[in-house]
Amino acid sequence: MAPPGVTPELVPISVAKLASDFSHVPEKFVLAKGGRPLTVFDDYSKEVPVISLKGIDSESERSRIVAEIGHACAEWGIFQIIDHDVSTDILNRMLEITMGFFNLPLEEKTKYAGKAGSFPVGYASGSHRPDDNLLDWRELFVHRCLPESIRETEYETWPEKPDGYRKTLTEYSDTMDRLMTLLLGLVSESLGLPTNYIKNVGGGEQSEQKVLLNYYPQCPQPDRTLGLRDHTDYGSLTVLQQNGVGGLQVCKEETDTWFAVEPIPGALTCNLGDQIHVLSNGKYRSVEHHVVVNSNHTRLSVVTFANPSRKSLMGPAPELISETNPPKYRNYTFEEYLPIGFAMKTRKAYDAVLLEGATE
Numbered sequence: 001m002a003p004p005g006v007t008p009e010l011v012p013i014s015v016a017k018l019a020s021d022f023s024h025v026p027e028k029f030v031l032a033k034g035g036r037p038l039t040v041f042d043d044y045s046k047e048v049p050v051i052s053l054k055g056i057d058s059e060s061e062r063s064r065i066v067a068e069i070g071h072a073c074a075e076w077g078i079f080q081i082i083d084h085d086v087s088t089d090i091l092n093r094m095l096e097i098t099m100g101f102f103n104l105p106l107e108e109k110t111k112y113a114g115k116a117g118s119f120p121v122g123y124a125s126g127s128h129r130p131d132d133n134l135l136d137w138r139e140l141f142v143h144r145c146l147p148e149s150i151r152e153t154e155y156e157t158w159p160e161k162p163d164g165y166r167k168t169l170t171e172y173s174d175t176m177d178r179l180m181t182l183l184l185g186l187v188s189e190s191l192g193l194p195t196n197y198i199k200n201v202g203g204g205e206q207s208e209q210k211v212l213l214n215y216y217p218q219c220p221q222p223d224r225t226l227g228l229r230d231h232t233d234y235g236s237l238t239v240l241q242q243n244g245v246g247g248l249q250v251c252k253e254e255t256d257t258w259f260a261v262e263p264i265p266g267a268l269t270c271n272l273g274d275q276i277h278v279l280s281n282g283k284y285r286s287v288e289h290h291v292v293v294n295s296n297h298t299r300l301s302v303v304t305f306a307n308p309s310r311k312s313l314m315g316p317a318p319e320l321i322s323e324t325n326p327p328k329y330r331n332y333t334f335e336e337y338l339p340i341g342f343a344m345k346t347r348k349a350y351d352a353v354l355l356e357g358a359t360e
């Protein structure tokens with residue numbers, strides 16, 4: 001029985017427990033034959049761009065970085081950054097509290113289970129959508145960290161164990177906010193827009209940040225399931241760190257081929273979400289991705305999402321629209337887009353805002 005106040009659907013069963021008790025994947029996790037992973041978790045691609053942020057404060061290096069980012073966004077929608085100024089110390093401490101939390105007994109974790117029906121925040125296992133028929137081979141924890149007003153309200157609901165959890169998450173959230181403001185600036189510049197453009201369109205200091213912790217236990221049959229199914233991210237930008245175990249794979253649209261992203265020590269993985277795809281009028285890609293699990297290693301990822309505020313009006317940037325580049329997408333508020341993106345019912349949620357007659 002779930003403890004009082006806990007919505008049982010969001011913790012249908014602990015995936016960590018399944019991983020230790022079973023030699024097969026239960027039916028609810030098994031994908032239809034056509035949807036199963038084709039590339040194993042560690043067949044890493046050397047093609048996904050890796051960009052050094054070294055020298056970002058000098059004008060000439062900044063132009064090199066902006067050009068490389070623009071190219072990566074148009075061709076891939078994903079790139080890794082190295083030589084960023086996020087300290088190894090905060091990255092390691094964040095991974096430590098993540099592992100510490102998921103290693104707690106199930107009764108302790110379920111105290112933080114998300115409630116169905118509201119915006120999903122908190123712990124879940126298999127899925128944080130109560131109506132999901134198919135489950136993912138992961139446990140997860142979603143935190144809303146920014147704006148400050150949301151963090152203040154939700155801080156008391158964050159885990160108290162392991163020690164230092166709330167303090168470390170706060171420091172991580174602030175660190176990622178600085179990094180992602182810089183990255184949004186570089187992406188804006190690469191589109192020929194003012195540095196603050198994307199951040200301001202998304203509500204400036206009112207824009208939202210979520211930090212998601214993913215725990216993908218080793219899996220007895222990694223060829224039959226996914227740690228996280230095919231999707232695009234519905235916000236603006238995602239920055240991700242992992243614990244040295246790969247699993248993230250991205251799909252390149254023209255070839256319909258999956259590329260495994262290499263976990264380069266110290267690198268952070270950055271991918272665009274649907275809002276920048278739409279804002280760029282389809283010039284940049286919200287990359288489709290999924291997570292493959294494996295039978296020997298537990299994988300962790302810490303994922304930070306920079307999202308517009310709910311009231312932000314989104315759509316193709318008028319500055320990029322011309323007679324030869326007419327708008328492909330309609331305008332909408334981010335609030336209106338949230339349920340479309342969150343439902344994960346189609347491969348590309350942004351198709352829902354495509355204007356009649358327009359093609360991708």
Ligand SMILES: O=C(O)CCC(=O)C(=O)O
Pocket residue numbers: 212214228233240242247248289290291300301303
């Ligand atoms: O764990 C990963 O590598 C990817 C996670 C992800 O795509 C997501 O949470 O949206």
Ligand SMILES: [Fe+2]
Pocket residue numbers: 231232233238289
């Ligand atoms: Fe994602």
